[in-house]
Amino acid sequence: MPLPLVEVWEQLQARVEQLAGEAGLQILHGILEEEVRQRVGPPYRPDPAAGAVRWGRQPGYVVFGGQKIPLDRPRVRTRDAEEVELESYGQLQQDGRMQRAVAEGIVCGLSTRKYRRAVESVLEGYGIRKSSVSRHCVRATAHQLRQLCERRLEKLNLVALLIDGLEFKGQTLIVALGVEESGSKHLLGLWQGATENATVCTALLEDLVARGLSTERRYLFVLDGSKALRAAVEKVFGTRAEVQRCQWHKRCNVRDHLPEGCRGDYDRQLRNAYAMTRYEDAKAALEKIFRQLERINPSAARSLEEGMEETLTLHRLGVGPLLRRSLSTTNLIESCLSTVRHVARNVTRWQGGDHRVRWAAAGLLEAEKKFRKVKGYRELKELAAKLNLGLHSQAQVA
16 A cells, blocks of 8 residues: 655654764764774774774764764873874864854854754754854854955956945945956955045055055956045056946936936936947937036036046947946946845844954855856956957067
């Protein structure tokens, strides 16, 4: 007769999961026993040539399933009665394993209060109360922040750098993102500042150079229109840097100066102008909009005129529509902020120090896991050749 398999599984599922957890513990026992056997020899038959002997067991723990699980560890001593540390036990007990498990759970939406309920479903352990989980989370996010801010950049074949300031929980965080010639995106760093002032912006660019970003190559810098960022780029990289002003920010700035009734019409005209393929056509269309705005709202006209040429840098370089759409705005960075907000949604009290920047780093690294190549990435090689025409010519001669 056929068995009701679904009903049987519902009754046995908890027990099967428990057996799987116990089997994992047996494997960890086996790992420890194997190291002892290699150091001492088989049980009750110690190797006379070995310089150590078994010395009973002692209560201990290993990190397993995102928590600390009690485990009796074997002890080994030298023949002079000195304790011998087991390498495998130290690896299974590393706090880094616990911190990574906590970080993954918190990023996926677990709160520090609910973490214990989530991981105790298989085995009963300890070290997973709210206060312990919070401490592990602090250490894990601090490690992620160091990992992000200390990345070496020598091996990255970067073509474009996007820099933007983000308002996050009452503070300004400046994020740098790089696009390689292959189309891959990489987070380059995260800086904390009260505002996007020139001192902070210059410090972040100098930090990128210190971590391996070459100043001999020419890059395309995509900026949001901040004067401090523009001045910092010119100070560190000189006039050789090509700057693309974010077209989305430019449209927003112009729109904010206009009355409610005509915002949609002029925003549509700006969007159509930036969508043109030829540089001459796009510039002529913007100049026509500028003359119209001069008659109805001089403030909006001045906003459009300021930095207008830099909003057409990609047009001037002859970049195709697909890649131009990816690099004409700072949306590649803006999209990361939604992940940052999602990761930090359970935080209710923001404290001083590096609390915000740690959570922002955790969210940015989570967003980086989902990065794809930029649209139009096949044109990046040609863009890199245009930016570094002299270097490419020297490479071909060599």
